[in-house]
Amino acid sequence: MTTRVGIMGGTFDPIHHGHLVAASEVASLFELDEVIFVPTGEPWQKSERRVSPAEHRYLMAVIATASNPRFWVSRVDIDREGPTYTVDTIRDIAAQRPDSELFFITGADALGQILSWKDGDRAIRLAHFVGVTRPGYELSAEHLPSDSVTLLDVPAMAISSSDCRDRVVAGHPVWYLVPDGVVQYINKHGLYRAAP
Ligand code: ATP
Ligand code: MG
Secondary structure, eight states: OOEEEEEEEEOOTTOOHHHHHHHHHHHHHTTOSEEEEEEOSBOSTTTTSOOOOHHHHHHHHHHHHTTOTTEEEOOHHHHSSSBOOHHHHHHHHHHHOTTEEEEEEEEHHHHTTGGGSTTHHHHHHHSEEEEEOOTTSOOOOTTSOTTTEEEEOOOOOOOOHHHHHHHHHHTOOOBTTBOHHHHHHHHHHTTTOSOO
């Protein structure tokens, strides 16, 4: 039987409830059997700032998703050498799950950039893209082929990882913006304490 698999790529530095709500909503509306969160390896679009070590970002994603039987975290991007490109992410997951239909979940800010990604045109042929609303960004699939992309309204979560990091630096709470276990992980390892 074909399984329906969602892929959510991201830096996840840290993973927050905006990511989780988006994945949960798409999983429900698209009747996905599972959603795989894929933390990026070596950063490329974010080279202007230092990104936390991949192992921390991976473990926070595991903590955040552990209680959901349909959510998983993959190491494909972390374990691949070099910068992360979405086309490689989708190819690797497709190879691991040959009988599945893939849905790549992305927020409004990232959706418009797909065709500027390396082999972006190929990426949209390997998976169906689901663009979700994100406060502060306009959701549009203007330059993308309409049969490869679906736009979806998800509950508005005005949360970003950047804001969570800034809050930690400023000594403000991140409780309820990220899962409790992630708050504790950030504190335990002293993440984000120094300004990036
Ligand atoms: P940063 O501020 O470091 O860029 P971020 O909050 O944007 O972090 P990413 O890891 O860059 O998180 O995003 C991973 C994916 O999740 C992207 O497709 C992004 O558009 C989507 N996303 C992030 N936050 C939200 C949100 N609050 N609502 C909907 N989608 C989101
Ligand atoms: Mg982002």
